[in-house]
Amino acid sequence: MAGVVADPKRHLLASGHTACAGCGQAIAARIVANAAGPKTIISNATGCLEVFTTKAPQSAWRVAWIHSLFENAAAVASGIEAALRYLGRIDEVKVIAQGGDGGTADIGMGALSGMLERGHGILYVCYDNEAYMNTGVQRSGLTPLDSNTTTSPVGKRSHGNPRPKKPLLEIAVAHNIPYAASASVAYPADIERKVKKALEYKGPKFLQIHVPCPLGWRHDPSLTVEIARLAVETGLYPLVEYENGKVVSVRKVKVKPVEEYLKLQGRFRHLLKEPEVLEEVRKVAQANIEKYGLAI
């Protein structure tokens, strides 16, 4: 399988960490690290990934790795990249900044924008599990419409999160960067290809990976990959690739009804009883399908 090297001892994100069973982020982060290879320095934002991989005195990382704070992974990476330029090692060492959806699209947005605008040679990877999972499933700017989270709860006057996802990928693309793409843990070979391709470009590049969270989305841990695939197949999570501002590839799908994706997750269960609200979610999928021409 892609991103899986034959000898598990050579995984750059080793096993034995404390992620939950079925954690999509743990799988995706390992694929990213393996695809980037050992000559990499990773700057990691605060969040589940940092917590479950590095409880002192242990670390699951076999690459040079640093965690500083929640909102500054892109800025810390900028400093690392600047230092490598100063040391004359920039062609030899790759720099990755990574964080969750909250650390990227909300509190770290300014630092990310600065990093992209300044043109640093860094790949930023956002692991999008669509809420603040590490603190107990609060909504973020990347929480989807009508998702039931602990701070966008369903109630007499609420259908869940009142807003659709922030268009993070488009915001990244708007910085005139050479490469930006979305990916999904359901397609490991695609993640690996995109990481490798991104790292061939000079300058800033951006990758947003959809990673189900069984605890936060309330689904069976064995369904992580299936649910991630359904997000793509329903049009709710389009997989697209931009080079220099232009869409260069789109994963086409035989479109499935959104209910197939929603019904497997506790966070959306309330929607199945509310046809008008469900219609709003369908519109989100439809807009994606039209925008990117997703349908086969």
Add this chain to the structure above:
Amino acid sequence: MKKFVEGSHAIAEIIAKCRPGVISAYPITPQTHIVEGLAKLIADGELDAEFINVESEHSAASVVLGASATGVRVYTATSSQGLLLMAEVLFNIAGMRLPVVLTCANRAVSAPINIWNDHQDSMTVRDSGWIQFYAENIQEAIDLHVIAYKVAEDKRISLPALVGIDGYVLTHAFEVVDMPEEDQVQSFLPPLDPVVKLDPDDPKSMGLLGAPDVYMETRYAIAKTMEDALGVIKEASEAYSQVVGRKVGGLVEAYRVEDAEKVLVAMGSLVGTIKDVVDELREKGEKVGVLKIITYRPFPKDEIYEALKGAKYVGVVEKAVSLGADSPLFSEVASLLYKKGADAKVNSFTVGLGGRDISPAQIRQIFQEVEKDEGESRFIGLNEKLLEA
């Protein structure tokens, strides 16, 4: 070399001579001239460094954190709101034991917004694990930066250091200074040899989660290192004094305190004004002196006690408050003298907030009031008319 320079440009020049590889900053008055000066030196090819223009002070501090963790000497400068915006990162830099050097062009904190000098900004982050120095004049500001790098990068210490210089009073003033030669600085400050660094050839993880089973020891280790830093600062100051042929740095400067009955304690440019008044009162036969605290973190308890133990009256004169409690430097000096069982009466005088002028007349007034035991913090130089309104 003697030269007549603006404080900010003098700092830019000495920082360039320290050869940082990565500089990152965000503009804020009155820090701007320092980083503009460095940007120009790089643009002119006189300094080989990466200058990263960031989108906030939070990111400026984060950039130098990342670069320092990669094993490169770094520099940043800020003031006031900028330092407070960095606060989260400042604690992080210290916790990661990174030898970052930062100039704080000291400025008051909003609201109301005020761009003039006091010490509230850096005093507010005094518990962050940074070494803190305060300069009396431009010459001292120059020298303290070199010592700051030396101590911060010393393998026995490995902690960040902040040099506080009074905004406008020093940053925008001109003074004749003795600017050390590049080779003098280089001989004193060899290239950075980091304790740990991010390197794919020897991959380490930095910034791990410290659960209750390890966290407290990390804090204890910094507290202990701070104690060790007292000796290392003295050592570095003596060594650098040899290099430049002047007495520089140190922990405190005791000015005419030997037989003094009344001693004022202060930090920064304010000390210059107090020294003038001390000279004037000494002429008249009054037994007065001033203790300048150069190194505020680590707090040089023994040196402060030594200088104050013979005094009858001690007045702590400071440009910062701890609203709802006694002013910070006073609290520390009073607690120290109490613990050591000194006889002196200690009084607190808050002055010069938000750039309010501090006149020799006020210092004379303080030397009189220091005898009175009012038992509360006194604000000197208030406008009574405004208070009524």
